[in-house]
Amino acid sequence: MQLERSRLKPSLAPPRVVEQREEIRALVAAARREGRRVGLVPTMGALHAGHLSLVDESRRECDLTVVSIFVNPIQFGLGEDFSRYPRTLVADIELLAGPASTVVFAPSAEAMFAPGANTLVDVGELAASWEGGHRPGHFRGVATIVLKLFHLIPADAAYFGRKDYQQALVIRRMVDDLDVPIAVRVCPTVREPDGLAMSSRNRFLSPDERARAATINQALRIADEALRQGERRAEAIGERARRHMTDVGRLQVDYVAVADPRTLAPLASVDAPAVVAIAARVGSTRLIDNATIGAADPNGPI
Amino acid sequence: MQLERSRLKPSLAPPRVVEQREEIRALVAAARREGRRVGLVPTMGALHAGHLSLVDESRRECDLTVVSIFVNPIQFGLGEDFSRYPRTLVADIELLAGPASTVVFAPSAEAMFAPGANTLVDVGELAASWEGGHRPGHFRGVATIVLKLFHLIPADAAYFGRKDYQQALVIRRMVDDLDVPIAVRVCPTVREPDGLAMSSRNRFLSPDERARAATINQALRIADEALRQGERRAEAIGERARRHMTDVGRLQVDYVAVADPRTLAPLASVDAPAVVAIAARVGSTRLIDNATIGAADPNGPI
Numbered sequence: 001m002q003l004e005r006s007r008l009k010p011s012l013a014p015p016r017v018v019e020q021r022e023e024i025r026a027l028v029a030a031a032r033r034e035g036r037r038v039g040l041v042p043t044m045g046a047l048h049a050g051h052l053s054l055v056d057e058s059r060r061e062c063d064l065t066v067v068s069i070f071v072n073p074i075q076f077g078l079g080e081d082f083s084r085y086p087r088t089l090v091a092d093i094e095l096l097a098g099p100a101s102t103v104v105f106a107p108s109a110e111a112m113f114a115p116g117a118n119t120l121v122d123v124g125e126l127a128a129s130w131e132g133g134h135r136p137g138h139f140r141g142v143a144t145i146v147l148k149l150f151h152l153i154p155a156d157a158a159y160f161g162r163k164d165y166q167q168a169l170v171i172r173r174m175v176d177d178l179d180v181p182i183a184v185r186v187c188p189t190v191r192e193p194d195g196l197a198m199s200s201r202n203r204f205l206s207p208d209e210r211a212r213a214a215t216i217n218q219a220l221r222i223a224d225e226a227l228r229q230g231e232r233r234a235e236a237i238g239e240r241a242r243r244h245m246t247d248v249g250r251l252q253v254d255y256v257a258v259a260d261p262r263t264l265a266p267l268a269s270v271d272a273p274a275v276v277a278i279a280a281r282v283g284s285t286r287l288i289d290n291a292t293i294g295a296a297d298p299n300g301p302i
Numbered sequence: 303m304q305l306e307r308s309r310l311k312p313s314l315a316p317p318r319v320v321e322q323r324e325e326i327r328a329l330v331a332a333a334r335r336e337g338r339r340v341g342l343v344p345t346m347g348a349l350h351a352g353h354l355s356l357v358d359e360s361r362r363e364c365d366l367t368v369v370s371i372f373v374n375p376i377q378f379g380l381g382e383d384f385s386r387y388p389r390t391l392v393a394d395i396e397l398l399a400g401p402a403s404t405v406v407f408a409p410s411a412e413a414m415f416a417p418g419a420n421t422l423v424d425v426g427e428l429a430a431s432w433e434g435g436h437r438p439g440h441f442r443g444v445a446t447i448v449l450k451l452f453h454l455i456p457a458d459a460a461y462f463g464r465k466d467y468q469q470a471l472v473i474r475r476m477v478d479d480l481d482v483p484i485a486v487r488v489c490p491t492v493r494e495p496d497g498l499a500m501s502s503r504n505r506f507l508s509p510d511e512r513a514r515a516a517t518i519n520q521a522l523r524i525a526d527e528a529l530r531q532g533e534r535r536a537e538a539i540g541e542r543a544r545r546h547m548t549d550v551g552r553l554q555v556d557y558v559a560v561a562d563p564r565t566l567a568p569l570a571s572v573d574a575p576a577v578v579a580i581a582a583r584v585g586s587t588r589l590i591d592n593a594t595i596g597a598a599d600p601n602g603p604i
Contacts, residue, residue, distance in 0.1 A: 021481065033335075118427060119445075119479035124420030143421075144480070151481040177421035178446070179323065179453040 015067070015102040017093060021112075021152055024105045028066065028153050036063035040155035040182075042146055045069040045106075046086035046200035047095050050190040054159040057187050059099060066153050067096055068105040070112060074120075075141030081286075086200055105153065112148065120144050123173045129264055130257050130277055131166050131288065139170045146171055150182055157183040161190075162302055163197045165277055165290040166264060169302075188299045189289070191217065197289045204285040213282045215249030220291040220298065223258070223276045227293045234258035234267040237293070238276070245280055254279035254286070261292060261302065270294060317369070317404040319395060323414075323454055326407045330368065330455050338365035342457035342484075344448055347371040347408075348388035348502035349397050352492040356461040359489050361401060368455050369398055370407040372414060376422075377443030383588075388502055407455065414450065422446050425475045431566055432559050432579055433468050433590065441472045448473055452484055459485040463492075464604055465499045467579055467592040468566060471604075490601045491591070493519065499591045506587040515584045517551030522593040522600070525560070525578045529595050536560035536569040539595070540578070547582055556581035556588070563594060563604065572596060 018024045031038055039058030043051050051067075058065040069092055076082035089106060096102055120140045127139035150158065160168045168186040175184050190198045195217035196210075205213055219241035226237045238256040245251040257277040259266050267274055270293065277290035291298035320326045333340050341360030345353050353369075360367040371394055378384035391408060398404055422442045428434075429441035452460065462470045470488040477486050492500045497519035498512075507515055521543035528539045540558040547553040559579040561568050569576055572595065579592035593600035 025483065114478065117479045119423065119425045119476050121480075122422050122424060124422065126420065148479075148481045151483060154483070174421050176416065177419045177450075178423075179450045181327065181453060181456070 012097045013100050014093060015096045015098070015104045017104045017106055019106055019108065019111070021107060024066065024103070025152050027103065028064070028155065031064045032154065032156075037157075038062055038153070038155040039065045040149065040153050040158040041065065041067045042149050042158065042160070043067060043069055044071045044085065044200065045092050046088050046203070047092045048190075048198045048200060048202075050161050050163060050198035052095065053190050054161060054187055055096065055098075055102070057185065058157070058159050059102070061157060061185075062155075064101045064103065065099075066103045066105055066155065068107075068149055068153065070105075070107055070109075070145070070149075072112075072141060072145040073109060074113070074144060075138050077135055077137060080135070081201075084204075086203055105149075112145070121147050121174060121178075123170050123177065126166075126173055126264060127170050129166075129266075130255055130259075131279065134254050134279060139167070142167055143170055143174045147174065147178070147180070150175075150180055155182055157185055159185045159187060161188075162186050162299070163189040163199065163289060165275060165302065169262070169264065186302045188297075188301060191299075195221075197287070199287060201285050201287060205282060209282045209285065212249040212251060213285075213287060215245045215251060216278055216280055216287060216289045217291075218248075219244045219256070219278060220276055220289060220293075223256075224291065224293040224298055227270055227274075232269050232271065234270055234274070237270060241276060241278065245278070249280075249282070252281040254281065258293075314399045315402050317395060317398045317400070317406045319406045319408055321408055321410065321413070323409060326368065326405070327454055329405065330366070330457065333366045334456065334458075339459075340364055340455070340457040341367045342451065342455050342460040343367065343369045344451050344460065344462070345369060345371055346373045346387065346502065347394050348390050348505070349394045350492075350500045350502060350504075352463050352465060352500035354397060355492050356463060356489050357398065357400075357404070359487065360459070360461050361404070363459060363487075364457075366403045366405065367401075368405045368407055368457065370409075370451055370455065372407075372409055372411075372447070372451075374414075374443060374447040375411060376415070376446060377440050379437055379439060382437070383503075386506075388505055414447070423449050423476060423480075425472050425479065428468075428475055428566060429472050431468075431568075432557055432561075433581065436556050436581060441469070444469055445472055445476045449476065449480070449482070452477075452482055457484055459487055461487045461489060463490075464488050464601070465491040465501065465591060467577060467604065471564070471566065488604045490599075490603060493601075497523075499589070501589060503587050503589060507584060511584045511587065514551040514553065515587075515589060517547045517553060518580055518582055518589060518591045519593075520550075521546045521558070521580060522578055522591060522595075525558075526593065526595040526600060529572055529576075534571045534573065536572055536576070539572060543578060543580065547580070551582075551584070553582040553584055556583065560595075 039062030341364030
């Protein structure tokens, strides 16, 4: 198997791994001085096919791809899963073998947050609802670490997955509001064959939980189907989705948002494509997913 | 007079004035690609000798100096002097006549804040005391606009005056915490012959108020003198400064801080150089000033 893989892709090389801030900064600055286009894929590691699709997109569009791997402590709340979040750096690096123009930036927590660091970026209202409501401070932590990465790795473009729909909007708003000179690309969610969105947290699921987790994506398709059948009341659409997860999946549903796809403001009536975003707990694992309903592609770029 | 000035400085040229964000961004990017060092002097206009000292410093150290002129609405609170803040763009541009390598960036409010812009940068504790306590949200507004300018004008160095001592610390903290790739230079306060710190707001003072305003800097020297005479109790030092302003100057004193020069934490006892920072109102005009006490240079760079 290993041999066969080597024969098929003879150019596979392990990526260069950089731990020091000044080293990655200098490397990216040098690439840009040479006129090379730089792509950044910010991750928390525990890479899966969703991340790799972002890396592929960056490799297609850019001359140098930097994949940052950093489990960002300030986006986790008290009692959340920061300490058990999967850390699989060696496997991650293997998965990133490929063109020589891929670099992994894997700093230590000490390198990223000096003692006394206290500055936070808050995008306001957009970050207050849904995930932000259930995870207070989460998006401040996300926006802050992403902006730090944008400063350390001044890429031309940065790649995010649409599974984290609200996060993508938050980052777009930050970039727009603060005039950050970087293009934000949001790529489609990658799914397992049964529709479950790829997530680093899926590895926590027992076989039974794994099966029940599939009801999240089913619920999104039920919402889309309800709309297609003429149900326009957002509450009724959300309720059908929720009931499927609770009744069939035995999930604990944090929220089912039926919302404006740009502002995430809750809708009363769905008269144009809307986003349905879900957070639900399967056992002790909290998962999120979303889809656009009433649109040709429920999973298209945003 | 005009003629004589022209003879003495034959190279005086009016600066180029840029109003569009994308134009200043392209201009600075081109300069940096050519290896030119770029300095940024962020101002709210109504330029005086203090601003010009920052411009001079940038001109000494850099190949291209950008002076931004923008009265930033989000750093003013309700009931503050945003609407009456002096706007003297034509005179400002004349004052910046000089080497051809000076550019003025003077955007409109609409260009700087798109509808719906909502992102704010908060440096935390350092911004909560003194000016931050009396002007809630002020430093969020300052940090946010300065970060936007840093993104639009990716200079090598930015120049600030130490009259706004807490502001300088806030910007340093933001730059450090968010890994912004810019050097922050803080230059000494420039004073009138009687010691009054140069300020755009000094032009609001009536002749009587102008005379009384001199007690602010006198109070700073009284605090330094008290320390030199052996008074170490911060409260007693601050009280002597305050009394001079209220009794001699008939000022309304917002605060007299006797504080750690890095953290601005209030001191009980002054056992090392400390900063004394003052905010006081002369009639309807609010002025600030500061000095380091117990140091060789009360007005040195920080």
